[in-house]
Amino acid sequence: MYLRNTWYVAAWDTEVTREPKQIKVLGEKIVVFRSQAGEPIALMDACPHRKLPLSKGRIKGDHIECGYHGLTFDCSGTCVRVPGQDRIPAATNVHSYPVVSRYDLVWIWMGDPALADPDKIFHIEHFDDPEWGINRGDAIPFACNYLYITDNLLDPSHVAWVHQSSFGTAACEEEPLTITGTDNGVIVSRWMYDTEVAPFYKRLVPFEGNCDREQHYEVRYPSLAYIKAIFVPAGLGGDADNLPEGQYFQMDSYNFMTPIDEDTTRYFWFQVRNVSPNDEEVSNYMSESVMHAFNEDREILIEVQKGMRDKITRNVDIAIDAGPLLFRRRLQKLIAAEENSNQEA
Structure with missing residues (x-):
């Protein structure tokens, strides 16, 4: 398990x-x-x-x-x-x-x-960087299995429906995803071009008008996630390693899901950002907004837990499930290998 x-x-x-x-x-x-x-x-x-x-x-x-x-x-x-x-x-x-x-x-x-x-232990880049700000909040109890949360964190498209007032825009609905398996997890990512800045980020980006936006969702085994959001002025995106100095916003969100038991998870989180490093008002705004969004996720995932537990028909997987399903398959192989090693010992 x-x-x-x-x-x-x-x-x-x-x-x-x-x-x-x-x-x-x-x-x-x-x-x-x-x-x-x-x-x-x-x-x-x-x-x-x-x-x-x-x-x-x-x-x-x-x-x-x-x-x-x-x-x-x-x-x-x-x-x-x-x-x-x-x-x-x-x-x-x-x-x-x-x-x-x-x-x-x-x-x-x-x-x-x-x-x-x-x-x-998971490495946190920029954690002690004085040029980057940090915000955080209380650990959140989720009344669901931890794998439903890793599913959610490998699904950038859900923000279009679950987080319409914060992280999502219409561009999040259809843009294709790139799925990459690594030695320690799965990455689901995409760039979206010439799109409106999502509501949560409008106060944070250092430019006006439309943006190019990268969504980078990375979950490492068994339940540690790094979510990177990058916004640059429209026409300047596509290469996260060459961003226009002074014209981009980056938020790195760290999400650590600790299984309490089969049906309960404790969700630890914080974000680091490349703007307003010492602005407490910005930190409070981000923490409150992110907590609101996470509670939107929690409401959905609690109901998913109940629905999957009580289902009377087979659930159907669709194209956007490719990342979560790859993660689950590879994690299960790691768990099985660990169990076999313990039995042999």
Whole structure:
């Protein structure tokens, strides 16, 4: 069901404190907290004795103490105290998950800890670039399977109908798509020429009149997305590597979908932009508008989840599904290969 030997977003950095907190990733309950040095810690959220969640206990220095009978664990999950006995059985240790803070997020590795390489965490270009602005918002709960969200993020055409008041224009309905499979995901992209600037972007582009617009939708396995929007004056588009200096707008949207369980996903997101880097009003405008658009997606995808779950006739795939279907097929192969490797081991 899930690819495990990969990095998922567990939480925003600000959500992990010295107070133990339960999160859920891939159906597993996990307690997260910070060490005295400020490092994030993630352990299986169940005391081995009677399975009380450790998140119901308390932090003491760099230890977490169960709130039922006081079994105590260090940051590696090793049990260091069992009240009333000197011998500590190895079975009292709890699983520790590799976690790393990066880009104001806490990333968690759900597979074999020996394979957890922080260098494989998704790279965010321009994150600390003082010439680029950033906006963000709260993580959004989606009551649907994460793959319906990756489907949506590999479908640029949906903006013509779902986001008519923000991201979409009529040009988004018919323009052909280029679909590219890569080693780590799928890219769906296109340039649209001499079209009206979509409502959301009119306040942001540094020019007047019609535009050439690139939509670049890239989803990497298993559920990490990079969405690039580029706007240039009409007649100057077609080459994202040679943009007219001072005459283009670019917004890079990062979207990280963390499966909570089969039917629930937590959606982390932020955008970086090449204009107004220190303008808080622009950042607030973008965050509020993007949140509105994401809620439009959420309403649709919740109903898609219900419709696909309860369907009594076979669903039909159409041409615009080529990117999402390619992504699903390749992801399923990766999951199957990982499962086979685990069985052989």
